[in-house]
Amino acid sequence: MLRRSRVAATSGATGRVEISRGAIAAIAQDALTEAYGVVGMAPSGLRGNLAYYLRQADPQRGIEVEVNRDQITINLSVILEYGVRISEVAQNVKELVKFAVEQALEMKVVAVNVYVQGLHFSDDQARAGEKA
Amino acid sequence: MSSETDTTVCDGNGLLAALDAAGANLEHHAEAINALNVFPVPDGDTGKNMLLTMQAALAAVHAAAAEGTTGAGPLAAKLARGAMMGSRGNSGVILSQILRGFARGIGEEATFDGQLLAVALREAATTAYRAVQHPVEGTMLTVIRVAAETAEAAVTQDAALVAVLDATLAGARDALARTPELLARLREAGVVDAGGQGIVTLLEGAVLAAHGETLTASSGVVAPSGGTAAELGTMSDFMAEHGEDEVGYCTNVMIAQRERQPLDFELIRERLLALGESGVVIGDEELIKVHIHTENPGAVLTEAVQWGELDQIRIDNMSFQVEAVSAGVRGATAIANPLTAASIEDDSGGPQIVAVASGDGLIAVLQGLGAQGIVSGGQTMNPSTEELLRAVEALPGNEVIILPNNSNVILTAEQVVDLTSKQVVVVPTRSVPQGIAALAAVNFDDTLTENAEAMTEAAQGIRSAEITHAVRTTTIGGVDVIEGQAIGLIDGKLVYAADTVEAVLFELLARTDATNAELITLYQGLDVPEAAGAAMVELIHERYGDLAVELVEGGQPHYDYLMSVE
Numbered sequence: 227m228l229r230r231s232r233v234a235a236t237s238g239a240t241g242r243v244e245i246s247r248g249a250i251a252a253i254a255q256d257a258l259t260e261a262y263g264v265v266g267m268a269p270s271g272l273r274g275n276l277a278y279y280l281r282q283a284d285p286q287r288g289i290e291v292e293v294n295r296d297q298i299t300i301n302l303s304v305i306l307e308y309g310v311r312i313s314e315v316a317q318n319v320k321e322l323v324k325f326a327v328e329q330a331l332e333m334k335v336v337a338v339n340v341y342v343q344g345l346h347f348s349d350d351q352a353r354a355g356e357k358a
Numbered sequence: 359m360s361s362e363t364d365t366t367v368c369d370g371n372g373l374l375a376a377l378d379a380a381g382a383n384l385e386h387h388a389e390a391i392n393a394l395n396v397f398p399v400p401d402g403d404t405g406k407n408m409l410l411t412m413q414a415a416l417a418a419v420h421a422a423a424a425e426g427t428t429g430a431g432p433l434a435a436k437l438a439r440g441a442m443m444g445s446r447g448n449s450g451v452i453l454s455q456i457l458r459g460f461a462r463g464i465g466e467e468a469t470f471d472g473q474l475l476a477v478a479l480r481e482a483a484t485t486a487y488r489a490v491q492h493p494v495e496g497t498m499l500t501v502i503r504v505a506a507e508t509a510e511a512a513v514t515q516d517a518a519l520v521a522v523l524d525a526t527l528a529g530a531r532d533a534l535a536r537t538p539e540l541l542a543r544l545r546e547a548g549v550v551d552a553g554g555q556g557i558v559t560l561l562e563g564a565v566l567a568a569h570g571e572t573l574t575a576s577s578g579v580v581a582p583s584g585g586t587a588a589e590l591g592t593m594s595d596f597m598a599e600h601g602e603d604e605v606g607y608c609t610n611v612m613i614a615q616r617e618r619q620p621l622d623f624e625l626i627r628e629r630l631l632a633l634g635e636s637g638v639v640i641g642d643e644e645l646i647k648v649h650i651h652t653e654n655p656g657a658v659l660t661e662a663v664q665w666g667e668l669d670q671i672r673i674d675n676m677s678f679q680v681e682a683v684s685a686g687v688r689g690a691t692a693i694a695n696p697l698t699a700a701s702i703e704d705d706s707g708g709p710q711i712v713a714v715a716s717g718d719g720l721i722a723v724l725q726g727l728g729a730q731g732i733v734s735g736g737q738t739m740n741p742s743t744e745e746l747l748r749a750v751e752a753l754p755g756n757e758v759i760i761l762p763n764n765s766n767v768i769l770t771a772e773q774v775v776d777l778t779s780k781q782v783v784v785v786p787t788r789s790v791p792q793g794i795a796a797l798a799a800v801n802f803d804d805t806l807t808e809n810a811e812a813m814t815e816a817a818q819g820i821r822s823a824e825i826t827h828a829v830r831t832t833t834i835g836g837v838d839v840i841e842g843q844a845i846g847l848i849d850g851k852l853v854y855a856a857d858t859v860e861a862v863l864f865e866l867l868a869r870t871d872a873t874n875a876e877l878i879t880l881y882q883g884l885d886v887p888e889a890a891g892a893a894m895v896e897l898i899h900e901r902y903g904d905l906a907v908e909l910v911e912g913g914q915p916h917y918d919y920l921m922s923v924e
Contacts, residue, residue, distance in 0.1 A: 251401075258491075259491045259492035260490065260491075260492050260494055261490070261491075262448050262451055262452055262489060262490045263451055263489050263490065263658065265488075265489065265491060266491070270890070281728065288439070290485065299587070306489075307455075307488060308726075309458055309485075309487055309488035309489075310442070310445070310446075310451055310454070310455065310726075311441060311442055311443065311445040311451060311726065311728070312726050312727050312728060313727065313728035313800070313802060314445050314446060314447070314450065314451055315451055317802065318448045318451065319446065322448075342727075342798060344908070348485075348488045348489075
């Protein structure tokens with residue numbers, strides 16, 4: 227049985243390279259700050275909830291990295307800006323994070339799962355204006 | 359911009375003309391904008407994605423105009439809505455936010471002058487910046503912001519509408535030309551930002567319309583703007599040659615360095631351009647992107663592989679595409695220029711979704727989660743099979759999932775399965791909160807069956823409750839109800855009646871085991887005063903302490919609150 231590992235590792239002729247899950251999460255987090263439509267992260271324990279929003283305290287909150295042998299899976303719990311097309315932004319986020327991590331590590335990311343935990347209204351006045 | 363005589367303000371018709379011209383200009387240049395993406399980054403097809411978004415926005419605004427919507431403000435609101443619903447790719451999402459801010463800036467005004475245009479552009483920039491934690495400068499964000507700043511400065515000099523618009527374009531072009539200074543990856547590749555070029559291209563179309571020139575997809579070509587000197591050269595070559603030859607194979611390939619040997623860009627470019635027409639070859643010594651129309655794609659690949667590793671090879675037979683479009687295969691939206699349309703295929707995968715709901719807030723949430731078709735209805739007015747069928751048929755895709763969102767609509771929805779040639783699955787959601795939970799589980803990469811299973815499971819993962827008022831005195835399921843009392847339902851079944859909404863709400867919370875829940879979402883009804891919902895949230899906090907409660911303006915009729923407990 228495969229044991230879930232704390233590190234992603236590659237071995238080559240000149241030795242072994244290990245990358246911690248925290249380092250992978252940092253790469254993902256960096257990519258996420260530039261991901262258009264994403265305005266925050268949510269605690270990942272509350273998967274499946276809609277409209278749950280808390281201010282960001284831990285920068286890597288909402289980012290879970292799983293490693294099985296050299297296979298990386300990343301789970302993201304994100305808060306999106308109200309008014310963006312959620313399905314499209316989620317798709318963009320998947321591509322962006324997968325690209326950033328794969329480019330940095332030259333390792334395969336098998337899945338990026340995006341959990342949209344909530345929507346953020348930038349200002350209520352604008353929201354009221356659009357409803358009218 | 360409006361009528362021939364009055365150029366101080368723009369009305370709804372003027373706005374439509376400007377938008378059409380902007381869209382036509384973008385259509386003409388979409389492929390060139392795609393070619394600006396040198397590196398294999400996500401959202402590589404910026405031109406295509408912006409165009410698909412703009413086409414969706416234009417379709418929405420024209421549909422609204424046909425149904426009698428007039429006035430710049432109301433039309434702009436429809437435009438923004440269409441852009442949001444049809445946004446594609448990263449650049450498309452940003453464009454939709456820009457249009458949303460623009461619409462908000464115009465507000466309800468039937469016309470706008472130069473001053474209001476500047477206000478709307480500022481709002482467009484602000485809205486676009488707000489949807490990202492760390493805005494990157496040197497992108498389309500910078501271009502729209504500088505355009506807005508230039509417009510504001512112009513108003514103080516000469517507030518005439520056309521003067522402000524001209525200044526806006528000048529500012530946008532200037533900002534575009536400076537994108538390589540701000541972003542190293544553009545500088546290294548010797549190109550301007552593709553999304554920024556898209557914004558400039560849209561503005562150029564609008565400016566032409568404002569000066570009374572007509573622009574159609576087939577005739578109008580605006581000289582390319584912005585860019586570094588090198589980039590301008592590339593774009594001009596492209597424009598001069600493109601559009602003349604629509605037979606042969608549209609061949610795209612990336613050439614990457616082999617074993618870190620630098621690529622001889624100039625030589626490779628020269629060799630490849632000799633092999634076909636409409637050639638665009640850009641890049642640097644590490645990576646070269648090739649786009650060329652040729653009768654012999656094999657020769658292009660043979661040449662390219664001598665120099666480096668090939669990646670992202672794509673060869674399309676342009677004459678087949680033209681025939682397919684002429685035969686009407688592509689549908690109505692992309693016909694204006696069949697040749698361009700042929701190269702802009704809609705590759706949206708995954709199932710499409712029809713959801714039943716009423717209430718502006720609920721509909722907005724469902725649409726935001728990806729429901730393309732909304733059929734109005736719900737608790738008190740169930741939609742007909744025909745209405746559902748029409749919604750299914752109206753979607754372009756062949757695989758459709760229906761969310762009935764009401765136990766009385768499930769059977770109606772299941773009728774649709776046999777009435778259409780499309781593949782339809784009904785996910786039996788009994789309430790809108792269940793429908794929302796189901797939508798959040800959609801994975802557009804999965805098959806119809808996989809999605810239906812995941813959605814059914816997600817819908818069952820929440821408890822949904824509703825609060826409304828009894829319309830007559832009766833006894834249902836052992837519960838005595840007096841006309842006018844507040845009544846509570848859990849998962850569609852009547853469980854409790856009381857004189858106040860609060861009493862019912864707390865009974866429902868107790869019965870749904872709220873103490874152990876993580877989140878309560880309350881969807882406030884149309885007839886509930888705004889303050890009442892917030893007061894209700896306070897009451898729940900008093901009783902349940904730390905339990906997270908989210909209040910959403912659902913806007914549903916008749917039902918004071920819909921509630922989900924997770």
